[in-house]
Amino acid sequence: GAGVSQSPRYKVAKRGQDVALRCDPISGHVSLFWYQQALGQGPEFLTYFQNEAQLDKSGLPSDRFFAERPEGSVSTLKIQRTQQEDSAVYLCASSWGGGAGGYTFGSGTRLTVV
Amino acid sequence: QKEVEQDPGPLSVPEGAIVSLNCTYSNSAFQYFMWYRQYSRKGPELLMYTYSSGNKEDGRFTAQVDKSSKYISLFIRDSQPSDSATYLCAMSPPLGQGAQKLVFGQGTRLTINP
Numbered sequence: 001g002a003g004v005s006q007s008p009r010y011k012v013a014k015r016g017q018d019v020a021l022r023c024d025p026i027s028g029h030v031s032l033f034w035y036q037q038a039l040g041q042g043p044e045f046l047t048y049f050q051n052e053a054q055l056d057k058s059g060l061p062s063d064r065f066f067a068e069r070p071e072g073s074v075s076t077l078k079i080q081r082t083q084q085e086d087s088a089v090y091l092c093a094s095s096w097g098g099g100a101g102g103y104t105f106g107s108g109t110r111l112t113v114v
Numbered sequence: 115q116k117e118v119e120q121d122p123g124p125l126s127v128p129e130g131a132i133v134s135l136n137c138t139y140s141n142s143a144f145q146y147f148m149w150y151r152q153y154s155r156k157g158p159e160l161l162m163y164t165y166s167s168g169n170k171e172d173g174r175f176t177a178q179v180d181k182s183s184k185y186i187s188l189f190i191r192d193s194q195p196s197d198s199a200t201y202l203c204a205m206s207p208p209l210g211q212g213a214q215k216l217v218f219g220q221g222t223r224l225t226i227n228p
Contacts, residue, residue, distance in 0.1 A: 004157070031214065040122065042202050042218030043158065056215060091157055103216075105150075105157030 002026075004106035006092050012112045013082045021077045021109045025094030032075050033103060034067055035091040043091055049075060082113045117141050120203055120219025129228050133190040137203035137219045140184065144205040146213060147179050149188045152200045152221065161201075162188065193226045200224070 005024040013019050025032050031050055035043035036059075045059040051072035060067070064083075069075040079086055089110050093103035120137045127133055135149075146165055150158035162177040164170045170177045176189040186205075190197055203219040206212065 033214070035216075040220070042118075042120070042204075042220050043216075044218070045215045048214050056212070059215070093157070102160065102163060105159070107155065107157045110155075 004092055004094055004104050006090075006106040006109050008109060009107065010110050010112075012114060015084060015113055016081050017113075018078065018080045019082055019111065021079075021090050021111070023075045023077070023092030023094075023106060025073065025075070025092070026104055027073075029094035029096055029104075030072075031095045031097060032069055033093040033095075034075070034077050035093065035105075036061075037089040037091055037108070039088070046077070046090075079111075082111075084113050087111055087113045115140065116220075117217050118203060118205060118219045121222055122220050124223040124225060126225045126227060127193060129193060129195060129226055131193050131226075133193050133197070133224060133226075135188040135190075135201050135203075135222050135224070137186050137205075138184055139186075139205060139217075141205075141207070141217075142181075142184065143207045143211060144217075145208045146206045147177070147186050148204040148216070149175075149177055150202040150204060150218075152202060154199075158202055195226045195228050198225045 007022045034046040037043040047067045048056040049069045064080045066078045089108040091108045093105045095103045118139045149162040152158045167181045174191045178187040200221040202221045204216040
């Protein structure tokens with residue numbers, strides 16, 4: 001596609017509910033990243049894939065967060081037993097290679113946990 | 115203390131003014147420096163990308179990096195109302211040392227008044 005597509009754009013979850021956020025990267029992009037952006041803050045790194053391999057998951061805040069990219073294209077970020085502090089915008093980005101910067105970000109999924 | 119510090123503003127200037135945005139950082143390993151622009155309810159969009167110290171100019175935008183002072187700047191000349199957005203600085207270590215993991219500043223909210 002022309003850009004990075006994320007769905008849903010908005011998600012309201014009750015505390016304790018599981019959610020799944022989807023990212024469709026730009027076709028052919030090898031690298032895929034997930035970031036979390038709290039209100040009024042800059043994005044914070046969550047995890048990084050190169051093709052289907054998850055090379056870095058050091059930013060995932062707890063074991064309730066899980067990401068996958070089974071075929072090296074679409075990725076899903078899953079959050080189990082959501083908590084209020086999980087409320088944020090979840091941004092996905094992709095790039096050709098594994099180098100620094102040069103990412104194309106999607107518009108994000110705004111998650112609100114009530 | 116955060117690795118990257120950025121004044122969140124808000125910053126409001128008249129149309130046509132020169133805007134100066136700045137970030138400081140503490141990690142001397144950072145080698146790649148970026149500026150992103152983020153409109154409301156959109157993902158960050160890459161504006162400028164520089165490697166190590168020096169200046170880079172692109173149209174009305176100039177990015178400066180001073181590694182000795184751990185200080186980066188973005189200048190916007192002849193500012194336009196369409197420049198109104200949040201500006202995020204971002205940086206990362208060298209390739210092979212986590213270059214794919216961007217560290218963002220908090221973002222500066224800029225308004226250009228017609």
